[in-house]
Amino acid sequence: MDREIFDFFTTLVEKVSGISYGAGKEYLVESRLLELAQTLGYRDLNEFYLKIKNQLSSQLLNSIVDALTINETYFFRDTHPFETLKNYLLPELFKRKNGKKISIWSAACSTGQEPYSVAILLLEYFNQYLSNYEIKIWATDISLSSLKKAKEGVYNQIEVNRGLPIHFLLKYFKQKGSVWEIDERVKELVKFDFLNLLEINKRVRENFDLILCRYVLIYFSNSTKKRVWQNLCQLLKPGGYIILGGTELAPSELPDIERKVIGKTTVFYKKE
Ligand SMILES: C[S@@+](CC[C@H](N)C(=O)[O-])C[C@H]1O[C@@H](n2cnc3c(N)ncnc32)[C@H](O)[C@@H]1O
Structure with a gap:
């Protein structure tokens, strides 16, 4: 070219x-x-x-x-962050929040596998709490075609074979011919929106208990990475966590953000 x-x-x-x-x-x-x-x-x-x-x-x-945009994603990507969510972070959140609102943000959600994986964890392991908490997973991306697919929640056989345990496939999806449609119970926990990460300081007014921002900062220049990282950390509630992609490092050190290894996952904790 x-x-x-x-x-x-x-x-x-x-x-x-x-x-x-x-x-x-x-x-x-x-x-x-x-x-x-x-x-x-x-x-x-x-x-x-x-x-x-x-x-x-x-x-x-x-x-x-x-x-x-590069929209590579799959269900329960890297496995261990979802183990950490299930075994440590979500139980701690439910305990700490004690019947209040819990806000989770999948920032750069691509075609929906990431937020739907979190929603499946909530339904499978924390179902008894869901009626007592106001819980929302906000899932955003800059790619309109990815968001369209995410909202539809329909995946082909190759997509559901990637990372999704078979018992979750049978429990939370309905087969429709050659594709699989995600159950309404899972969809109801997730709200998809268009959002450019470069504009979050202007557009996002809410603070979050948990932010997943995985495998997107790697595509940005160092200065953009740092700027978005600082904005994300600002939107994290004290006591909340950010999870990056498995191979990603924090773009900069910030005084109120502590790096911790929980289970097999590196997470970033905002001091209270
Ligand atoms: C490789 S995917 C990662 C998806 C998912 N987080 C995961 O780890 O499986 C990267 C996503 O970032 C999105 N993206 C890239 N630049 C963005 C921006 N400035 N604002 C919001 N999303 C962006 C792309 O559209 C793509 O869906």
Whole structure:
């Protein structure tokens, strides 16, 4: 792909979403953009670029960002964070909150497997508490196509084979032909919304007991990572936890945030 075209699209997407495409990502960017361009009726990327470079609607900008997001996810990703949630963090939250509101946020939820995995844990192991607590899982992402799929809650056989224990599949999904639809009880615990992580300081007014922000900061430049991390930590309630992806480090040290290893998981705790 032409350097000028690559730079135009990647600069645009980085400005909007923070996602930074370094060297080596040319093929990915080109193939994703070409697919979008052809869906929109353009012959090739050159024609697409010439047409849009001076007049870009916000709808088309969303489609370009969407095309270049990496939405890899699966149920109970990495297993151990969900063991830690089940065995330590959720029991502690229920105990500490004692019949009040519990707010959980899956920030960058992709196609929904992450928040639905938390909802399944709640139904399976904490069902007796659910009627006494006001509990909500807020799940957000910048990719509109991922959010659409997440809201539908319909997954193919390959998707349900990835990470989801068979007993949960049989208990919390209904088979419909070749796909599996997640049960209404699970869906009811999760609310999906469009949200750009670069704008959380302006858009999010609530504070959270638990934030999962997994495998998204890795796509940002160091300065963006630090900024989003600070904003996330600000939105955490004292006594609350942030969980990052299994291989991710905290982008910066903050005086009120303590790194702890609970079970096999590194978590970030906000001091009370
Ligand atoms: C690799 S997926 C991770 C999904 C899930 N958290 C997990 O660990 O399985 C990264 C997600 O981050 C989203 N994303 C990227 N930049 C974003 C931004 N600026 N704001 C919100 N979501 C973003 C992408 O759309 C994608 O769905």
